[in-house]
Amino acid sequence: MYSKVYLYYFSGTGNAKNVTDWISINIKNANIPVEVINIEKCRKPEIEQNDSKKLIGIISATHGFNVPPLVLYFIFKFPRVKNADFFMANTRGGLKLYKFFLPGLSGLTQILPVLVFWLKGFNVIGLQPVDLPSNWISLHPGLRKKVVDSIYNRMQIKIKHFSQKMINGKRSYIALYSLPFDVAVIPISFGYFFLGRFMLAKTFLATSKCTSCNLCVKQCPVQALKVIDERPYWTYNCESCMRCMNNCPSRAIETPHGFLTLVWIVLFNLPSILLFWIFEKYGRSLLSITWYEEIAYYSFQIALNFFFAWATYLLLYKLMRFKFVDVLVRYSSFTKYKFWRRYKAPKNI
Numbered sequence: 001m002y003s004k005v006y007l008y009y010f011s012g013t014g015n016a017k018n019v020t021d022w023i024s025i026n027i028k029n030a031n032i033p034v035e036v037i038n039i040e041k042c043r044k045p046e047i048e049q050n051d052s053k054k055l056i057g058i059i060s061a062t063h064g065f066n067v068p069p070l071v072l073y074f075i076f077k078f079p080r081v082k083n084a085d086f087f088m089a090n091t092r093g094g095l096k097l098y099k100f101f102l103p104g105l106s107g108l109t110q111i112l113p114v115l116v117f118w119l120k121g122f123n124v125i126g127l128q129p130v131d132l133p134s135n136w137i138s139l140h141p142g143l144r145k146k147v148v149d150s151i152y153n154r155m156q157i158k159i160k161h162f163s164q165k166m167i168n169g170k171r172s173y174i175a176l177y178s179l180p181f182d183v184a185v186i187p188i189s190f191g192y193f194f195l196g197r198f199m200l201a202k203t204f205l206a207t208s209k210c211t212s213c214n215l216c217v218k219q220c221p222v223q224a225l226k227v228i229d230e231r232p233y234w235t236y237n238c239e240s241c242m243r244c245m246n247n248c249p250s251r252a253i254e255t256p257h258g259f260l261t262l263v264w265i266v267l268f269n270l271p272s273i274l275l276f277w278i279f280e281k282y283g284r285s286l287l288s289i290t291w292y293e294e295i296a297y298y299s300f301q302i303a304l305n306f307f308f309a310w311a312t313y314l315l316l317y318k319l320m321r322f323k324f325v326d327v328l329v330r331y332s333s334f335t336k337y338k339f340w341r342r343y344k345a346p347k348n349i
């Protein structure tokens with residue numbers, strides 16, 4: 001029924017790419033022309049404007065209960081298209097405990113794009129969350145291969161059914177089942193979008209194991225890495241997609257957990273201590289704080305946090321050239337140890 005299908009995807013570590021491949025194979029098998037477009041390599045969506053019916057799909061990873069900013073900005077650029085259906089599939093961080101598959105959580109990941117496409121006149125026919133292995137290895141070790149394969153096998157079947165429905169123009173809104181939970185975490189999505197992601201950008205370090213191959217710099221989807229003193233440096237542009245850390249051939253990229261714990265303890269306490277001190281000095285009680293003083297306090301805290309995260313990261317980055325700092329950082333990072341696996345999405349499936 002469709003004259004053409006356009007699949008736009010963004011994938012940090014390969015899960016969303018695999019889902020895109022599964023869907024495109026099914027579409028090709030149905031003899032429908034399909035165009036697969038990698039969002040990180042495409043500036044602006046270009047879709048043939050004619051009267052024939054088209055299907056547009058967005059397949060993206062979930063970051064902080066939202067679509068990654070790169071995808072969001074891309075979606076805003078979509079033109080109005082005549083006679084077009086739309087579906088969204090977001091890969092989330094799934095886990096498996098014993099025999100039980102645990103789903104991730106989408107938050108705004110489906111809601112925002114659907115709203116934008118619907119407002120642009122698209123007919124929304126599919127909303128599908130895809131629970132594939134979590135790649136967030138700053139937070140937890142990469143899953144074992146056996147678990148990864150088992151999660152993958154289960155999802156591949158589900159996606160086959162979903163794409164079959166899409167090809168036939170049928171509706172499928174599986175994502176709506178978790179809507180109450182998704183709505184509940186919306187404040188966290190906003191927190192992540194406006195603050196959290198910038199903090200996370202400053203949590204990657206290349207240690208002395210770095211061979212300056214610059215693979216991380218070349219592969220970064222948003223060109224967020226600079227090379228300073230022959231080592232990668234993460235700027236605030238970083239989307240924490242985890243590609244650099246998972247693909248580093250020398251396992252030289254770490255999340256410095258020990259250092260971060262120390263910095264974040266200071267970070268979250270410093271503004272309160274300062275405020276307390278200022279109030280004491282002027283003989284005021286913290287209980288008598290007015291609403292505008294409260295706003296000023298939180299703005300001050302956010303500004304201070306940003307400055308502190310940037311300054312301590314830069315300082316540590318510079319100090320890493322001293323061997324004992326490098327060793328200290330490495331040994332206080334969980335990611336250094338063998339049990340903290342990297343995540344590799346299965347290929348060619």
Ligand SMILES: Cc1cc2nc3c(=O)[nH]c(=O)nc-3n(C[C@H](O)[C@H](O)[C@H](O)COP(=O)(O)O)c2cc1C
Nearest residue numbers: 012013014015016062064065092093104105134135
């Ligand atoms: C920074 C970051 C934030 C994430 N946030 C979420 C989230 O909010 N909800 C979720 O279910 N999974 C989350 N994940 C897990 C990924 O969405 C999941 O592993 C996805 O399958 C990765 O797809 P990709 O391999 O195509 O990048 C997050 C991962 C990272 C690295």
